[in-house]
Amino acid sequence: MSIIKADTHPLDRYLRTERLPHVWCPGCGIGTVLGAYLRAMEKIGMDPEKSIMVSGIGCTGRAAGYVRMDSFHTTHGRAIPFAVGLKAARPDLNVTVFSGDGDLFAIGGNHIIHAARRNANITVVAINNFTYGMTGGQLAPTTPETGITTTSPYGNVESPFNLAGLIAVAGASYVARWTSLHVRRLEKSLEKALKKRGFSFVEVLSQCPTAYGRRNRMRDPVDTLKYFQKYAVVKNHVNPLEGVIEPNKPFVVGEFLDAPEEPTFEDKLWELTKAEFLHTSQAERSEWIIEHRRHLEVLSRIISGKGGEE
Amino acid sequence: MATESNTEKLLERSGLSLPRGEVYLIEDRCKGCGLCIAFCPKHVLVVSDKFNKKGYHPPELVEEEPVNVCINCGFCERICPEFAIFVKEKKEE
Amino acid sequence: MSKDILVGDHFLSGDVAAAEGAIAAGCRFFAGYPITPSSEVAERMARRLPEVGGIFIQMEDELASMAAILGASWGGRKAMTATSGPGFSLMMENYGLGIMTETPVVIVNVQRAGPSTGLPTLLGQGDVMQARWGTHGSYQAIALSPESPQECFDMTIKAFNLAERFRQPVILLMDESVGHLFERVTIPPKEEIEIVNRKILKDKNRKIYEPDEDLVPPMPPIGEGFGIHVTGLTHDERGYPSINAETQERMIGRINDKIRKYADEIVDYEEFMVDDAEVIVVAYGITARSARRAVIMARENGIKAGLFRLKVIWPFPSKRLEELSDREFVVAEVNNGQALVEVERAIKKRAVFVGKMGGEPHKPQEILKGIEEAVK
Numbered sequence: 001m002s003i004i005k006a007d008t009h010p011l012d013r014y015l016r017t018e019r020l021p022h023v024w025c026p027g028c029g030i031g032t033v034l035g036a037y038l039r040a041m042e043k044i045g046m047d048p049e050k051s052i053m054v055s056g057i058g059c060t061g062r063a064a065g066y067v068r069m070d071s072f073h074t075t076h077g078r079a080i081p082f083a084v085g086l087k088a089a090r091p092d093l094n095v096t097v098f099s100g101d102g103d104l105f106a107i108g109g110n111h112i113i114h115a116a117r118r119n120a121n122i123t124v125v126a127i128n129n130f131t132y133g134m135t136g137g138q139l140a141p142t143t144p145e146t147g148i149t150t151t152s153p154y155g156n157v158e159s160p161f162n163l164a165g166l167i168a169v170a171g172a173s174y175v176a177r178w179t180s181l182h183v184r185r186l187e188k189s190l191e192k193a194l195k196k197r198g199f200s201f202v203e204v205l206s207q208c209p210t211a212y213g214r215r216n217r218m219r220d221p222v223d224t225l226k227y228f229q230k231y232a233v234v235k236n237h238v239n240p241l242e243g244v245i246e247p248n249k250p251f252v253v254g255e256f257l258d259a260p261e262e263p264t265f266e267d268k269l270w271e272l273t274k275a276e277f278l279h280t281s282q283a284e285r286s287e288w289i290i291e292h293r294r295h296l297e298v299l300s301r302i303i304s305g306k307g308g309e310e
Numbered sequence: 311m312a313t314e315s316n317t318e319k320l321l322e323r324s325g326l327s328l329p330r331g332e333v334y335l336i337e338d339r340c341k342g343c344g345l346c347i348a349f350c351p352k353h354v355l356v357v358s359d360k361f362n363k364k365g366y367h368p369p370e371l372v373e374e375e376p377v378n379v380c381i382n383c384g385f386c387e388r389i390c391p392e393f394a395i396f397v398k399e400k401k402e403e
Numbered sequence: 404m405s406k407d408i409l410v411g412d413h414f415l416s417g418d419v420a421a422a423e424g425a426i427a428a429g430c431r432f433f434a435g436y437p438i439t440p441s442s443e444v445a446e447r448m449a450r451r452l453p454e455v456g457g458i459f460i461q462m463e464d465e466l467a468s469m470a471a472i473l474g475a476s477w478g479g480r481k482a483m484t485a486t487s488g489p490g491f492s493l494m495m496e497n498y499g500l501g502i503m504t505e506t507p508v509v510i511v512n513v514q515r516a517g518p519s520t521g522l523p524t525l526l527g528q529g530d531v532m533q534a535r536w537g538t539h540g541s542y543q544a545i546a547l548s549p550e551s552p553q554e555c556f557d558m559t560i561k562a563f564n565l566a567e568r569f570r571q572p573v574i575l576l577m578d579e580s581v582g583h584l585f586e587r588v589t590i591p592p593k594e595e596i597e598i599v600n601r602k603i604l605k606d607k608n609r610k611i612y613e614p615d616e617d618l619v620p621p622m623p624p625i626g627e628g629f630g631i632h633v634t635g636l637t638h639d640e641r642g643y644p645s646i647n648a649e650t651q652e653r654m655i656g657r658i659n660d661k662i663r664k665y666a667d668e669i670v671d672y673e674e675f676m677v678d679d680a681e682v683i684v685v686a687y688g689i690t691a692r693s694a695r696r697a698v699i700m701a702r703e704n705g706i707k708a709g710l711f712r713l714k715v716i717w718p719f720p721s722k723r724l725e726e727l728s729d730r731e732f733v734v735a736e737v738n739n740g741q742a743l744v745e746v747e748r749a750i751k752k753r754a755v756f757v758g759k760m761g762g763e764p765h766k767p768q769e770i771l772k773g774i775e776e777a778v779k
């Protein structure tokens with residue numbers, strides 16, 4: 001048997017094939033993660049015509065340009081508020097933000113914690129390649145300690161964010177972390193994230209051979225995946241605060257949080273526009289609000305592994 | 311849960327044959343990154359000598375029946391960042 | 404009575420009048436962050452929008468506010484934000500995204516005195532050039548400047564109409580004094596309010612940035628299978644990034660030309676006693692009110708003075724000012740010479756400048772002095 005020549009791929013209906021090949025470097029993990037996303041979408045039967053992808057700026061941010069659905073490539077750091085505005089205006093559409101670690105957690109860090117706090121009904125896929133790929137591999141808020149980047153040439157002295165912990169504590173409804181090697185589990189997790197009503201967040205550790213790997217003894221994309229293979233420990237429902245990543249040490253991947261669904265931000269914004277809500281007393285309105293509040297005390301018990309029940 | 315290797319054993323013992331896959335490639339999409347090759351559990355993919363339009367070496371298939379054959383696990387398809395390689399289940403003639 | 408247009412006479416501040424103008428124009432989405440002296444716009448919108456089926460969000464900052472209204476506008480809603488100097492500065496990058504992606508929205512900037520935190524509660528008019536050039540790159544700006552609460556109402560409607568027609572963010576450049584001034588505002592019945600809505604793309608096979616004859620492409624709806632791609636990168640007619648000088652020339656040329664070509668229709672000014680005037684005062688916003696007083700005082704003193712009031716600051720009425728350039732000119736504004744630069748460029752000579760650094764409006768006497776100096 002030899003390889004059979006083909007001109008179309010099973011995911012082509014979700015891709016702007018006229019724009020392929022994409023801009024990503026050989027062996028970059030972004031394409032792999034985008035593939036997992038599209039497979040998850042297909043698996044759950046999410047209608048691409050009713051789905052929007054919003055990206056910020058960066059290598060990952062280019063993803064929006066390759067998906068065959070309405071897509072927006074916005075400004076650096078502002079994909080989330082753009083998406084929050086869009087989703088609030090059009091709750092009938094599925095909205096995903098697909099962007100990089102720098103975009104979402106450095107310049108856009110404020111927005112993502114607020115979107116999680118509000119429980120905006122969007123899905124965020126964050127590609128954590130430990131660096132700013134697009135601009136040539138500078139220090140990111142996710143660069144591991146000792147990591148060499150063009151702006152930490154002597155090794156990173158800062159401590160990185162634990163993205164999963166940060167977002168879980170901020171109030172997300174679903175939080176998971178995988179790597180570009182854990183493609184099957186990532187796909188399953190994305191299915192859940194997309195179906196979840198509320199703020200869902202999936203971090204994907206991914207290789208950037210060109211800008212990060214090259215400087216950190218992982219020149220070949222395979223090297224980073226081997227690193228993931230060696231150190232990633234699959235565990236579900238670990239306290240996300242234990243999701244700290246240290247260089248050359250085991251780190252947790254898995255589903256950190258899958259909270260019971262609660263009313264979303266958009267549910268509440270739209271409730272305000274209803275006559276039944278507006279034309280009652282303030283006491284009744286307050287009652288409705290309390291009835292539909294998020295149970296952060298329950299959430300924090302789930303997060304800390306003390307269970308969700310009273 | 312069954313791991314891949316004990317699935318194989320179970321299948322063998324029950325007299326069922328392993329699933330078989332046929333591998334497809336959109337050659338000019340490949341950037342020769344080698345991820346499919348490095349992570350194929352059956353090691354049936356290798357770097358070829360030929361160049362595609364963009365000057366990359368796409369993978370080729372080196373099946374050696376009966377053991378080293380594509381088992382349609384789909385990993386190459388999933389790991390490929392370029393939407394270049396994919397597999398379909400091989401139907402017995 | 405319908406809730407969206409509160410027909411009748413009201414006693415409103417400029418800020419509140421702007422909010423009512425927005426609702427009358429069909430604005431159904433507001434995202435903002437509180438800042439004096441614009442907060443009353445947000446507060447009014449927070450109360451009013453739910454009543455008319457609209458969405459109000461207080462975002463985490465102005466960067467987010469600007470991004471959110473762009474998202475909402477693509478979602479098919481007329482959207483607005485309101486801010487003042489520091490927030491306006493933060494909005495600039497996404498203002499540019501709005502220009503680049505041709506997204507209709509309205510930004511209200513109730514100017515206070517800067518730079519920086521400056522005088523938070525007091526008057527300034529120092530954002531005129533920022534409204535023109537605040538985001539990077541080459542583009543045309545549209546900015547309106549009301550002098551009264553009534554005009555805050557009227558011009559917010561006009562701002563939406565221009566935004567929808569030209570598919571571009573439009574700035575309502577108010578100032579603290581007008582924003583906080585209470586006056587009678589007459590809200591006309593619906594039939595008397597002209598509303599312009601964006602052209603909607605219907606043909607799925609047409610490229611989304613292929614313009615009509617007026618150089619404005621119809622806006623594609625989302626969620627209906629168009630599969631659009633919208634980017635802040637220089638893009639071709641399909642909306643796809645196209646990073647080269649040729650596309651830059653063609654596409655950025657067009658987004659400039661779509662405004663330039665119709666600039667004469669957008670330009671709007673008031674001429675008060677200008678016909679026989681030997682000296683003309685150019686002013687806008689609250690300063691125009693002091694200037695009007697000064698012109699009357701000058702006339703009483705036997706000086707033939709007139710007022711040229713900028714109702715639309717950008718595009719600038721250079722053509723008309725050039726026609727009037729045989730007269731003497733005075734420019735009064737609460738900054739150290741921003742409209743002044745444009746006036747002098749149009750009249751090709753110097754004008755007497757009556758500036759203030761901010762904190763209070765001009766006394767008519769101050770402008771009168773300028774008039775006297777100009778005719779000396």
Ligand SMILES: Cc1ncc(C[n+]2csc(CCOP(=O)(O)OP(=O)(O)O)c2C)c(N)n1
Pocket residue numbers: 057058059060061076099100101102103104127129131132133134135140
């Ligand atoms: C306001 C602003 N600041 C800086 C930049 C330059 N810039 C572009 S992408 C980027 C970093 C992207 O990093 P990340 O989000 O991690 O994406 P990656 O390229 O790694 O996928 C920076 C700093 C910009 N485009 N805009």
Ligand code: SF4
Pocket residue numbers: 023024025027028029030059060129133134207208209210211212
């Ligand atoms: S620079 Fe890094 S992140 Fe960007 S495309 Fe190349 S490998 Fe991927």
Ligand code: SF4
Pocket residue numbers: 331333349350351352353354355379380381382383384385386387397
């Ligand atoms: S499907 Fe699995 S076994 Fe077959 S070639 Fe791909 S990775 Fe190898």
Ligand code: SF4
Pocket residue numbers: 027339340341342343344345346347368369389390391392393394395
């Ligand atoms: S993973 Fe894809 S791009 Fe990489 S070598 Fe294999 S077929 Fe080519």
Ligand SMILES: [Mg+2]
Pocket residue numbers: 058100101102127128129130131132133140
């Ligand atoms: Mg990155």
